[in-house]
Amino acid sequence: MASGQLLLFFFLILSAVTLWNFPSSVVASLPGSWEILVSNAGIASMHTAVTRFNTVVLLDRTDNGPSRKLLPRGRCRHDPNDPVLKRDCYAHSAVLDLSTNAVRPLMILTDTWCSSGQFLPDGSLLQTGGNQDGFRKFRKFVPCGPVASCDWTELEHLVLSDGRWYATNQILPDGSVIIVGGRGANTVEFFPPKGKSVPFPFLFEAEDTQMDNLYPYIHLLPDGNLFIFANDKAVSYDYKAHKVVKNYPPLEGGPRNYPSAGSSAMLALAGDYSTAMIIVCGGAQYGAFIDRSTDRPAHGSCGRIVATSPDPTWEMEDMPFGRIMGDMVMLPTGDIIIINGAQAGSQGFEMASSPCLYPVLYRPDQPVGLRFMTLNPGTVPRMYHSTANLLPDGRILLAGSNPHYFYKFNVEFPTELRIEAFSPEYLSADRANIRPVLEEAPEAVRYGEPFSVSMTVTLPVVGIVEVNLNSAPFATHSFSQGQRLVKLAVAAPVMDETGRYKIACMAPPSPVVAPPGYYMAFAVNQGVPSVARWIQLTA
Numbered sequence: 001m002a003s004g005q006l007l008l009f010f011f012l013i014l015s016a017v018t019l020w021n022f023p024s025s026v027v028a029s030l031p032g033s034w035e036i037l038v039s040n041a042g043i044a045s046m047h048t049a050v051t052r053f054n055t056v057v058l059l060d061r062t063d064n065g066p067s068r069k070l071l072p073r074g075r076c077r078h079d080p081n082d083p084v085l086k087r088d089c090y091a092h093s094a095v096l097d098l099s100t101n102a103v104r105p106l107m108i109l110t111d112t113w114c115s116s117g118q119f120l121p122d123g124s125l126l127q128t129g130g131n132q133d134g135f136r137k138f139r140k141f142v143p144c145g146p147v148a149s150c151d152w153t154e155l156e157h158l159v160l161s162d163g164r165w166y167a168t169n170q171i172l173p174d175g176s177v178i179i180v181g182g183r184g185a186n187t188v189e190f191f192p193p194k195g196k197s198v199p200f201p202f203l204f205e206a207e208d209t210q211m212d213n214l215y216p217y218i219h220l221l222p223d224g225n226l227f228i229f230a231n232d233k234a235v236s237y238d239y240k241a242h243k244v245v246k247n248y249p250p251l252e253g254g255p256r257n258y259p260s261a262g263s264s265a266m267l268a269l270a271g272d273y274s275t276a277m278i279i280v281c282g283g284a285q286y287g288a289f290i291d292r293s294t295d296r297p298a299h300g301s302c303g304r305i306v307a308t309s310p311d312p313t314w315e316m317e318d319m320p321f322g323r324i325m326g327d328m329v330m331l332p333t334g335d336i337i338i339i340n341g342a343q344a345g346s347q348g349f350e351m352a353s354s355p356c357l358y359p360v361l362y363r364p365d366q367p368v369g370l371r372f373m374t375l376n377p378g379t380v381p382r383m384y385h386s387t388a389n390l391l392p393d394g395r396i397l398l399a400g401s402n403p404h405y406f407y408k409f410n411v412e413f414p415t416e417l418r419i420e421a422f423s424p425e426y427l428s429a430d431r432a433n434i435r436p437v438l439e440e441a442p443e444a445v446r447y448g449e450p451f452s453v454s455m456t457v458t459l460p461v462v463g464i465v466e467v468n469l470n471s472a473p474f475a476t477h478s479f480s481q482g483q484r485l486v487k488l489a490v491a492a493p494v495m496d497e498t499g500r501y502k503i504a505c506m507a508p509p510s511p512v513v514a515p516p517g518y519y520m521a522f523a524v525n526q527g528v529p530s531v532a533r534w535i536q537l538t539a
Contacts, residue, residue, distance in 0.1 A: 027376070027377065030374060030375055030376040030377070031361070031373070031375050031376060031424070031425035031428075032359065032375040032376040032422055032423060032424055032425055033376060033422070033423045033427075033428075034376070034378050034379070034420060034421070034422055034423075035420065035421050035423070036418055036419070036420055037096075037101050037397070037419045037420060037421050038096065038101050038103060038418065038419040039417075039418055040068065040417045040418070041058060041069070041094060041096070041103050041399070041417050041418070041419050042067055042068045042069020042091060042094060042103060042105070042417060043058055043060045043067045043068070043069055043091060043092060043093070043094055043417070044060055044067075044385065044399075044400045044401065044402040044407070044415050044416055044417060045058035045059060045060060045094075045387055045399040045400040045419075046059070046060055046061065046113075046114075046385035046386075046387065046400050046402065046476060046477075047059040047060075047112065047115065047117060047127075047387065047474065047475070047476040048387035048388075048389050048397070048399050048400070048474075048475045048476070049117065049119070049125055049389070049472060049473070049474045049475065050389050050390070050391060050392070050397070050472045051123070051125070051143035051472070052123050052143065052472070052518040052534040053143050053144060053145050053146070054097075054098045054099065054392055055095050055096060055097055055098065055143060055145075055146060056095065056096040056098065056389070056391075056397060056399075057093070057095055057106075057125060057141060057143070058093060058094045058095070058096060058103075058399060058400075059092070059093045059108065059112055059115075059127070060092045060093065060112070060400075060402075061092060061111055061112050061113035061114075061130070061131070062077065062079075062082070062088065062092045062108060062109075062110065062111045062112065062113075062134070063082060063083060063084065063111050063113060063131065063132060064084070064113075064405060064406050064407065065084040065085060065406050065407065066085065066088075066090045066407070067090045067091055067092055067407065068090075068407070068417060069090065069091040069094060069103070069105050070089055070090060070091065070105065071089050071090065071091050071105050071107055072105065075089070075107055076088060076089040077089075077107065077108075077109055079133065081132070081133065084406075091105030091106060091107070092108050092112070093105075093106040093107070093108045093112075093152060094106055095143075095150075096419065097146040098391065098392075098393075099146060100146070101419075102146075104149075106141075106151050106152055107151055107152060108139070108152050109152070109154050110130065110132075110133045110134035110137045110139070110154060111130045111131045111132045111133055111134035111135075112127065112130040112134055112139075113130050113131040113132075113134070113165075114130065114131065114165055114166050114476075114477065115127060115128060115129045115130040115134065115164070115165075115167075115476075116128050116129055116164065116167045116168055116169045116179065116182075116215075116474070116476070116481060117169055117474035117476075117481065118169040118170065118171050118177050118474055118481055118482050119171070119471075119472055119474070119482065119517055119518065120171070120175065120177070120517065121171075121175040121515075121516035121517045121536075121538070123142075123143060123517065123518045123536070124140050124141065124142045124143070125140065125141040125142075125143065125474070126138070126139075126140055126169070126177055126191055127139040127140065127141065127152075128160060128164055128167065128169060128179055128191070129160060129163065129164030129165055129167055129179075129182060130164075130165065131165055135160075135163035135164070135165060136159045136160040136162075136163050136164070137154060137155075137159070137160070138154075138155040138158045138159070138160065138191065139152055139153065139154055139155065140152070140153050140155060141153070158191075158192075158193060160179070160189065161187075161189045161193065161195075161196050161197040162182070162185040162187050162189065162197045163182065163184070163185060164179060164181075164182040164185060165182050165183045165184075165185075166181070166182050166183050166214035166215050166258055166477070167179055167180060167181050167182035167185065167215070168180050168181060168215055168216050168217070168218050168479070168481055169474065169481050169482070170218040170219075170220060170226065170481065170482060171220075171482055171515040171516075171517065172220070172239070172515060173220070173224065173510070173511035173512045173515055173516075174511070175511075175515065175516045175517075176190050176191060176192060176194075177190065177191045178190055178218075178226070178239055179191065180200065180203075180216055180218060180228065181200070181203050181213065181214065181215075181216050181230070182214070183211070183214060185197070186199065186200055186201070186203035186204040186207070186213075187199055187200055187203075188200050188239065188242075198242050200237075200242075202228065202230070202233070202235050202237070202244060203216065203230060205233070206230035206231040206232075206233045207230075207231070208231060208255065208286070209290065210255075210259060210260075210286070210287070210289045210290045211258070211259060212230070212231040212255035212256075212257055212258070212259065212260050212286075213230040213231050213257060214257060214258035214259070215257055215258040215476075215477050215478075215479055216228050216229060216230040216257060217229040217230075217256075217257065217263075217264035217278075217280065217479055218481070219264075219266040219276065219278055219307070220484075220512070220515065221236065221276045221307055221308060222269060222273050222274055222275070222276055222308065222512055222513055223236075223308060223512075224512045225237060225238050225239070225245060225246075226239055227266070227276070227278055227307045229251075229256070229257070229264060229278070229280060230257050231255045231256065231257055231260075232250045232251045232252070232253070232254065232255055232256060233247075233248075233250055233251075234247075234248040234251070234278075234305075234307075235247055235248065236248070236307065246312075248305060248307070248312055248314075249312070249313060249314060251280060251303040251314050252301070252303070252314070252316065253283065253299055253301040253303070253316075254283055254284070254285055254286045254299065255283060255284070255286055256280050256282070256283040258347055258477055258478075259284070259289040259346050259347040259348055259351075260283045260284040260285075260286070260288070260289065260324070260346055260347070261282070261283060261284055261298075261324035261325045261341070261346060261347040261477075261478055262280055262281055262282040262283035262324070262326075262478070263280070263281055263282060263326050263327060263328045263338065263478045263479055264278065264279065264280045264281075264328065264479060265278075265279055265328040265330055265336055265480070265483060266278050266307075266483075266484065267279065267334070267336075267364050267485075268330070268334040268364075268468070268485040268486070268487050269484070269485070269486045269487065269513055269514075270334075270486075270487035273486075273508070273509065273513045274308065275306060275308050276306070276307045276308045277304060277305065277306050277307065277364070278304070278305050278307050279302055279303065279304045279328075279336070279362070279364075280302065280303050281300075281301070281302035281303075281319060281323070281326065281328070281338060281362075282298060282299065282300060282301075282302070282319065282322065282323040282324055282326050282338075282341070283298065283299060283324060284296070284298055284299075284324045284345065284346040284347070285297070285298070285299065288345055288346040288351075289346040289347070289348060289351065292348075292351060293345065293346075294344060294345040294350070294351055294352055294353045295344050295345070295353055296344055296345065296346075297322050297343065297344050298322035298323055298324040298341075298342065298343050298344060298345075299322050300318050300319040300320070300321050300322040300323060301316060301317075301318055301319075302316070302317050302318065302319060303315070303316055304316075304317070304364075315368065317368050317369070317371065317372075319338070319360055319372055320358070320360055320372055320374050321343060321356070321358075322343050322344075323338065323341045323342070323343060323356050324341055324342055324343075324344075324345065324346060324347065324352060324478075325340060325341035325342055325347060325352065325383060325384060325386070325477075325478050326338045326339065326340055326341035326356065326478060327339055327340045327341070327386070327387065327388035327475065327478055327479075327480070328362075328479075328480065328483075329388050329389065329390050329396050329480070329483075330390065330470060330480075330483055330484075330485045331390065331394075331424060331426075331529075332390075332394060332468050332470055332485070332520075332522035332524055332529035332532070333426065333468075333524055333527055333529065334364065334365075334468070334485060334487065335361055335362060335363050335364070336361070336362040336364070337359050337360070337361055337362070337375070337388075337396060337422075337424065338359065338360050338362060339359040339360075339382075339388050339396065339398065339422065340356065340382035340383075340386045340387075340388055340398065340401075340478075341355070341356045341382070341383065341386075341478070342354055342355050342356055342381075342383050343355070343356055347384055347477070347478075348384065349384065349403060349404060349405050350403050350404060351384070351403070352383050352384060352403065355381035355382070355383055355413070357377040357378050357379065357381070358374050358375065358377045359374075359375040359376075359377075359378075359422065360372050360373065360374055360375060361373040361375055361424070375424075375425075378398075378420065378422070380398070380401075380416060380418060380420060381401060381413050381416070382398055382400070382401045382416065383401050383403050383413055384401070384402065384403040385400050385401060385402045385403065385477075386398065386399065386400040386401035386416070387399050387400050387475040387476060388475060388480075389472075389473070389475050389480070390470055390520070391421070392520050392531060392532040392534075393531045393532075394423075394424065394426065394427055394522070394529045394531070394532075395421040395422060395423050395424075395427065396421065396422045396423075396424070397419065397420070397421055398419065398420040398421070398422060399419050399420075400416060401413070401415070401416035402415040402416065426527055426528045426529060427528075431528050432458070433457075433458040433459045434457060434458070434459055434525055434526050434528050435457065435458075435525070435528045435529075435530065436455040436456070436457045436465065436501075436523040436524075436525045436528070436529075436530040437455055437456045437457065437530055437531070438453060438454075438455050438521070438522070438523045438530040438531065438532070438533050439454045439455055439456055439500055440453060440454040440500075441453040441454075441521055441533040441535060442535060443534075443535065443536065444535065444536040444537075444538055445507040445535060445536075445537060445538070446507060446537075446538055446539065447507055447508060447509060447510055447511060447537065447538075447539060448506070448507060448508075448509050448510070449506075449507045450504065450505070450506055450507075451504075451505055451506075451507060452502050452503060452504050452505060453467060453502075453503050453505060453521070453523065453533075454496075454500045454501065454502050454503070455493070455500065455501050455503065455523045455525075455530065456499065456500050456501065457501070457525055461493050461501055461525060462526070463492075463526075464490065464492060464493075465490070465493050465501070465503055465523055465524065465525045466487055466488075466490065466522075466523070466524040466525075467487075467488045467490050467503055467505050467521060467522070467523055467524075468485060468486065468487050468488065468521070468522050468524055468529075469484075469485070469486045469488065469508070469514060469519035469520070469521055469522075469535065469537075470484070470485050470519060470520040470522065470532070471483060471484040471485075471514075471517070471519055471520075472518065472519075472520065482515075484514065484515075486508055486513060486514045486519075488505045488506060488507070488508070489505070489506040490503050490504065490505050490506075491503065491504040491505075503523070507537065508537065511537070511539065514537055515537075516536075516537050516538055516539060517536065517537060518534050518535070518536050518537075519534070519535055519536075519537060520532035520533075520534060521533050521534070521535045
């Protein structure tokens with residue numbers, strides 16, 4: 001038996017003891033529940049985003065042959081250079097209506113394979129790069145209500161300065177978007193364009209023989225700089241002066257970015273908004289990608305760092321088990337769910353095995369050793385090219401998983417067309433009487449502006465009810481680009497003559513804390529969130 005196989009053997013034995021052989025009664029008691037929303041969406045979504053109209057944009061790639069959903073009659077994409085379909089009448093993008101679970105096909109014209117995206121302040125979705133004819137493309141999707149017929153637009157008058165394949169986007173305080181990295185592109189550029197791309201030597205320094213600097217993790221810090229993580233390295237980057245202002249210590253445990261497939265999130269901003277904590281979890285062993293080793297165990301280590309500290313260090317801890325390709329979803333409560341992925345291999349086509357069916361909950365306020373909780377397992381493997389997104393009702397939407405170049409179904413890990421939702425424990429029936437209903441909230445607020453919301457709840461309120469703003473990120477390849485949670489300063493709720501509770505709130509002080517755009521506003525009562533209302537933050 002080869003050493004890698006032997007290691008996987010012992011790893012799987014340990015997994016069986018610790019997780020997979022839980023008695024059925026124990027598994028049934030684990031928190032959370034699952035449901036199938038759509039049994040066949042027609043496409044496998046490798047990029048997913050939730051819009052302010054409570055619809056979900058699903059986006060695959062164009063060069064992988066037929067999907068399982070046709071475009072409307074008479075609408076076909078003609079591409080003489082497409083390696084599979086010169087005349088392509090299949091949809092490679094779609095929009096899901098969360099009120100009906102209906103899926104409407106969209107028409108994408110250029111290849112979006114391993115591209116990047118971000119919502120703009122007006123709520124439109126900017127989409128950048130890809131492969132082949134999409135390599136230097138800007139695209140935009142202006143969302144609309146469920147009965148309208150909005151679709152993708154190619155921005156023909158603009159092109160990326162550098163081709164972007166496996167890049168990351170981040171909205172900035174002025175509403176522009178920085179586009180960082182990509183395969184063979186150790187540079188940054190902006191939308192709207194600000195001239196030519198600018199070299200970013202850090203990405204070159206973070207590159208290794210299997211890349212591992214792709215899809216860098218980017219978080220906007222409250223001092224206005226960017227925390228950028230690639231491979232096992234991180235810097236604070238002043239994107240205005242184009243210089244690194246701080247080098248963080250390396251994170252032990254091996255590479256964490258594509259193709260080694262960890263994940264990252266910034267914890268909720270709260271209080272005076274001056275402190276930012278970042279976590280990075282999971283990843284493949286170095287060499288798993290080069291060797292095409294599907295059985296090399298993933299590691300489960302996590303690093304957490306106070307990025308705004310004058311002397312930052314990584315605090316290490318371990319997840320319940322190793323994971324690659326896990327998606328981190330920031331909940332309205334400030335906790336994080338890590339979901340999807342595999343326990344061995346790396347990112348890439350048919351490069352992983354042993355799916356991770358168990359989500360875990362990360363509770364940042366708990367001490368080291370008590371922060372992770374194993375949740376109720378799913379039954380659908382979500383591996384390479386799968387996504388996870390927070391929904392306005394507090395559930396998590398799971399879409400995609402296609403570890404094959406084309407759509408393949410009669411294999412161990414088939415192309416996945418089902419869309420699921422996972423309900424965290426806060427949505428359980430025994431908490432319904434403390435779940436608030438957000439009855440009124442303004443459609444837009446300005447920075448530093450006082451405003452109020454009103455809510456109702458079955459049982460009397462005890463203590464403070466939080467009002468928290470979740471951004472709507474662009475989820476792809478185990479990282480949610482632009483993900484952010486801001487906890488607002490609030491006063492104690494006061495009941496009015498109608499029986500509603502009124503909560504006085506203060507909007508974020510500046511776009512450095514929360515960039516302009518649309519946010520899901522949740523009232524959170526004793527750890528249970530309401531259904532969100534969308535609020536636009538404006539200058």
